[in-house]
Amino acid sequence: MVRPVNKKKVYPTWFLILPLVLYIVFFLFPSLLGIFYSFTDWSRNTSKTGLNFVGIKNYIEIFSSNKNYADGILNTLKFTIVSNLVKIIPALFLAIILYEGLKGMGVYRTIFYLPSIIPFVIIGILFTSVLNFKNGLLNNTLQAVGLGFLKQKWLSDLNVVWKSIYMVDAWRGMGYVMTIFMTGLAAIDKSYYEAARVDGANFWQRLWYVTLPMMRGAIMINLVFGITYGLKVFDIVYVLTNGGPGHATEVMTTYSFQLYGAGQYGMATAFNSILLVITAVVGILIVRTMSRKGAA
C-alpha cells in the first residue's frame, strides 16, 4: 500500500531558502539597486552634491550621445551571435569526432579544454604577442611557409580585428563547449544509431534525426551559457584591443567600464541595466523556446 505524501513533511522547500537568500542578497538586490542608481546622477561628485533623481536622462544620453554608445550595443549583440556560431558548431563536430572513437580521446579532450582555464590576462599577453604584425608568431609563420600574402594587421585593421577576437575567443571557449556536448553524446543510447544504420541513414541523417534532437539539453545549456557570456563580454575585448582600434571594438561593458572609470556611475549603471534587460529577455526566450520544443 502506498502511503499518501504528507506535503507538510516535504522539506526540500527548506533547501531552497539558503540559495534563495544568497540569490536575493547577491544578485537580485544589487540588480534592483543598479536600476535605481541608473535614474540618478550618481558620480564621483556625489559626496559633495548629494544623490539626485534625474529620470531617464542617462538612458537618453546613451541613445542620443555622439559617442556611439549605440554601436557598443550593436557590437555586443554581433559578438554574441558570431562568437557562439564559431564556437558551438566546430565544438559539436569535435565532440562527435572524439566520441566516435578517435584514438587518444582523453588527450585531445584535455588539450582542447586547457585554454578555457587560462586567465584572460594571460591570453591577452599571449595573443597580442602572437598577433603582432611585425614580429608576431602568426605572421612570421605564414611568411616562413610561403603564405606571406595572408599576413594581416590582426589587431589594428578595422576589417580584421573582430575576426581576430572571434578566433581567440573560439580558441579559448571551444573546449568547454565541446566538453558539454560530449556529456550530451554520452547520454544518447547507442541503439538509436544502430536502428538508424539498419534503416540506411548516413552520417548527416544520423546527426540531424538522432544526435541533435537527443542533445537538446546540451545545446540549450551551451546556448544559454554562450549567449549570457556573449552579452556580458568584456575580458577578451579588453585584453586584446581595449575597444580599439579607435572605438571599433567597443562593447557595452567597455563603455560601462570607461564611464565608471570617469566617475559617471549613474551612466555606467544605466548601461548595465540595459544589459540586464537584454540578457533577461534573451535568456527567458531561449529557455521558453527550448522547453516548448522539448515538450513537443
Add this chain to the structure above:
Amino acid sequence: MKKLLSLVLCLMLCLVSVSALAENVVVEAVPNEGQFEGQELSILVSAGWMDNRYDATIARFEETYGVTVDLQTIPADQYFDILLAGLANGTCSDVFWIQSNPFAIKSMIVDPENLCIDFTGADWAGVIPEARLAACQSDGKLYGLQIWHNSPEYVMLYNKTLFEELGLEVPTTYAELKDVCAKIAEQGITPWFLPGADGWQHQLAFFQIGGVYEEATPGLFDALNNNTATFADNEKMLEVLGQFKELSDLGYFGEDWIGTDSTNMANEYGDRTIAMAMNNASYVKQLHDELDTEDEWGMFLIPLGDNTWFPTSPAGPTMFGYKGTEHEDLVRAWFQFVCTPESLQEILDNSPNYTNLHVNVDIEQHWLPEEEAFMETVDPAKMNCCVLQNGTKYTNDYWMQFGQDMIAYVQGSIEANDVLKAMDGYRAEGAATAGDEAWK
C-alpha cells in the same frame, strides 16, 4: 653707521640663509621606534612611474621600519580605471599616483578632502619646487608629492649620425619634416616611430605643441578654461590633426603603427630601423646604456603646426596618500623617507633614464650633453607656454579617449572635427563631475 652696516649685513645673511633653505631642503626620516613593525604599505602605480628606480629605497624603507611594501604596478592603459574604481569603492591602496597638473586633483580625484591625506605642513613640503607645487595642492592644502625630472619632455629624439649620413637637416617646419621623412623612408627606415598600441603616446604629437595653438589664438588657454572656447572648429588644431593623418597615410609612422607598442623601441633605434620618435630627452641615457652603437643622438622640437614652442609642463606623476588607509602614520613616514637626500640621490642614480630630479635638495645631477645642446637651440621666449594637456582643465583626464578618437580619425571612421568635438564633450563631462561653475 657701523650699526646700520651690521644691520644690513645681518639682513643679507638672513636672506641668504632663507634662500639657501628654499634651495636645499634637508629632510630626515621619521625615527624608527618599532612603531610600524609588521605593517604593510601598499602602493598603486602606473607602469613607468616608479620602475626599478625606487627599488633600493623601498628595500631600505622595509629594512628600516620592519615593514613590507606591496608595490602594485599596473599597465598604463588600465591604470586609471583601476585607481578610480578603488577610490570609488574604498579599496584603494595606501599610496597611489596620478599624472598631476594644476587642475588634476580637482578633476580626477574630485574630492581630495575625503580621499587624500592632508600633508600640509609636512617637513618634506619644501622639497617640491615652486613651479610644481600647484600640481600637488588643492584649496591651499598639500596632498601630493611630485618628484620628477626637469628634462625636456617628449620632443623628437633622432639618430644624429643617420641624419648626417643621409645629408638631412633637422626639420623646423611641417614641410621640412615631410621632406625628411620621405628621404628616410626611401632607405627602408621608419622615419617616425609611433607606438600606437601603447594607447598614450601618439596624442603627444598633438598636445606637446601647446604654444602653437595659443599663438594662433591668443588667450585660447584661458578661454578653454572659462568654457568660452572649444576645441571644435579650432583651425590650428584641425591643421595639426590633418598633418598627423597625412604622415600616417604616407606610412611615415611605420606600416602598422596602430598595432605596435614601444617595448622594442630602444632596439629599433639601435638597429636603425627607425630614425626618430617622441621621447623624453633623458631617453638618450637609456640608449647609451642599452645599445652597443656608436650612433649619436640629438633632439628637436615636434614640428607639427610649424611649432617653435618648448613643451613646458609643470606636471608629472605625483604620489598621494589614501585617506582611508589603516596605516596613515606609515604613509606619512614613507613620504618623509622618500624626500630624504639619500633617497632622492638613490632614486636618481638608480633611474634607467632620469638625468636629474627637479627638487629643492642638493643632490648630484647627471645632465647629459645632448640635453644641454638641445636647450641651447630653444628660444627662451618660447618656453613660457604650457603644453595643451596641462594648461587646460579636464583635458589630460581624457587622454586615452582622445587617443582612441585620433586613431578612429586616422582610420577614416570619423572626421578631424569629430575628434575635437569629442574632446569638448569629455571636458564637459569632467567639468560636470567636478561641479565646475564655468560649465553650468
